[in-house]
Amino acid sequence: MQVKKYVGENIQDVIWKVKGDLGTDAVIIHTRRFKEGGLLGLFGGKDKVEVVAAAPKENEQEIVSPQVEEISEKHFNNLQKQISDLKGFIQSLVTKSGDVNKFPAPIAEIYSFLLENDVELQLAEEISRKIEKEIPSADWDKRTVTSNYLENVLRSYIQVGQPIEARDSKLIAVVGPTGVGKTTTLAKLTAYFNLMENKNVALITADTYRIAAVEQLKTYGEIMGIPVEAVYTPEELSKSIDKHQDKDIIFLDTAGRSQKNNEQMDELKQFLQVVEPDETYLVLSATTKYKDLLDIVESFKQVNFDKTIFTKLDETNSYGAIISLLSHLKKPVSYLTVGQNVPDDIKRASHTELFNSLLKGLSP
Numbered sequence: 001m002q003v004k005k006y007v008g009e010n011i012q013d014v015i016w017k018v019k020g021d022l023g024t025d026a027v028i029i030h031t032r033r034f035k036e037g038g039l040l041g042l043f044g045g046k047d048k049v050e051v052v053a054a055a056p057k058e059n060e061q062e063i064v065s066p067q068v069e070e071i072s073e074k075h076f077n078n079l080q081k082q083i084s085d086l087k088g089f090i091q092s093l094v095t096k097s098g099d100v101n102k103f104p105a106p107i108a109e110i111y112s113f114l115l116e117n118d119v120e121l122q123l124a125e126e127i128s129r130k131i132e133k134e135i136p137s138a139d140w141d142k143r144t145v146t147s148n149y150l151e152n153v154l155r156s157y158i159q160v161g162q163p164i165e166a167r168d169s170k171l172i173a174v175v176g177p178t179g180v181g182k183t184t185t186l187a188k189l190t191a192y193f194n195l196m197e198n199k200n201v202a203l204i205t206a207d208t209y210r211i212a213a214v215e216q217l218k219t220y221g222e223i224m225g226i227p228v229e230a231v232y233t234p235e236e237l238s239k240s241i242d243k244h245q246d247k248d249i250i251f252l253d254t255a256g257r258s259q260k261n262n263e264q265m266d267e268l269k270q271f272l273q274v275v276e277p278d279e280t281y282l283v284l285s286a287t288t289k290y291k292d293l294l295d296i297v298e299s300f301k302q303v304n305f306d307k308t309i310f311t312k313l314d315e316t317n318s319y320g321a322i323i324s325l326l327s328h329l330k331k332p333v334s335y336l337t338v339g340q341n342v343p344d345d346i347k348r349a350s351h352t353e354l355f356n357s358l359l360k361g362l363s364p
Contacts, residue, residue, distance in 0.1 A: 003029070003054045011232055014051045015214075022055035024212040029054055031232055106140035107132045110150065117358055118320030120290055123327055127153050147359055154323060154358075155351050161307040161332025163348050164189070164279065166199050166248045171241060173272060175303055176283035177296050178256035181311040183207065184340060185283055186253050187220045191343035193249055194224050202244040203228045205253040206237060206271055217253065220342065234274040241275055252277065265302055272303055280305040281334065286313045290321040297329055309335040310349075319358045 002022065008014035011031070018026050030052040103111055107128050114124035130153055131140075164172060172189075176182045186203070193199040203226060205217050214230050221228030227244065231237040237252075244250050252275070254268055272280065282305040284293060308329070310322055313336050326333055336353055339345030347353060 002056070003052065006051045006053065008049055008051075009047070011049050011051070014049050015230075018051060018053045019215075022053055024215055026053045026055040028052075103128055103132060104137070104140065114320065118290065118318045118324070120320075120324035120328075123157070123324050151351070151355050151359055154355055157327040158323060158351065158354065159326070159330070159332035160349050160351060161334035163334055164193070164249070166193065166197070170248075171250045171252060171275060171277045171279075173252040173254065173275075173277035173280045174283060174309075175254050175268065175272075175280060175300060175305060176256060177300075180256070180283050180285040180288075181337065182256060182283045183216060183253060184342065185309055185311055185335075185337055185346065186251055187217065188337065188343045188346040189335070190220065190226065190251050191224055192346065194226055195343065199248040200246070201226050202247045202250045203253065204237065204240050204244075204250060205230050206232075207253050207255040234271050237271055238274050265299060269303055279307065281307050281309050283309045283311060284325075286310050286316045286319065286322055288321070290324050293321060293325045294328065297325065305331070307332050307334045309333070309337070311337040313357075314338045314345075317357070319354055323354065323358065 004018075004022065006014045006017045006021075008017060018028070028051060030050075032050040034048055034050065036046050036048045101108070110131060111124055111128040114127060115121065119127075127150065131149060135149055174182055174186050174189075183205075190201055190203050194201045203217060203221055205214055205228065207214065218228045229240050231240050241250060254271065255264075280303060282297070282300050284296065288296070308326070308331060310333060313319070322333075333349045333354075335346055336349050337346045
């Protein structure tokens with residue numbers, strides 16, 4: 001890992017130095033403003049900016065020899081197969097356990113189906129009890145009846161939120177953990193309102209830890225003809241928002257935060273408290289395990305998010321974890337993304353979109 005310090009007249013010049021020297025994969029570790037010269041370095045000195053950045057060395061990816069790499073890959077594939085076999089065995093134990101035997105055979109089939117599609121255990125049991133109680137036993141074996149009723153039950157558990165309305169919401173903040181596709185999602189939203197709704201839009205990013213992310217948004221901004229600004233402090237963010245008060249919507253991108261890093265979460269709170277967004281969206285990946293989703297949501301409650309966006313629905317065959325989380329969360333989902341294309345692969349959330357993939361396994 002290369003770690004270097006850069007000093008310049010302003011943050012933009014320094015970032016260009018970092019990018020030119022370390023490349024777009026560089027990560028900003030620390031920024032500091034100070035005065036150089038003058039009396040005691042305070043009076044009459046010149047404003048300077050110091051940035052500490054890091055990037056992997058070129059040869060860091062070449063440590064493993066080809067022979068060791070081949071063996072590791074073989075072992076990895078074997079391990080994957082063992083894990084897959086173990087998962088199947090455990091699932092078979094769950095579906096054949098005494099819990100399933102609590103239900104009559106047709107209802108037990110529904111219960112097993114929900115578990116196999118990653119619906120949380122308690123929710124799967126609660127739904128199965130409702131079907132057992134409220135559908136006449138003569139209709140238990142009718143797939144159409146049980147499928148339709150199951151969809152109605154699920155609708156009662158999940159809130160679908162209204163999409164963004166420019167007349168109601170001026171500043172829209174997007175937050176989330178690392179790796180969920182937050183920046184691409186924000187580009188899709190920005191493009192939609194700029195190109196489809198003909199709104200006057202500005203985009204501000206506080207995700208200055210990743211130079212590549214800033215460059216990605218600036219590229220989108222140039223293509224769409226919208227202003228894109230990078231800010232490094234809550235004070236800069238406040239000034240940037242004041243500058244764009246003539247816009248219909250201001251979108252705010254934030255750095256991806258680990259839910260386990262309290263310092264990062266505190267920094268995110270400081271940014272949001274300064275500007276008080278009209279709406280804050282938590283972006284989550286449909287490929288994340290249910291227990292991890294719960295952990296993420298619990299941590300991001302600190303920033304008082306209003307609604308959720310689920311990404312990467314095209315990368316999973318099971319929506320059970322999403323449905324379980326939304327049932328637990330009691331907050332609405334407003335958007336779903338189904339690919340990388342900007343702005344096409346984003347949809348307004350609906351019960352139909354969420355349930356179609358889940359319920360097709362129950363079709364006659």
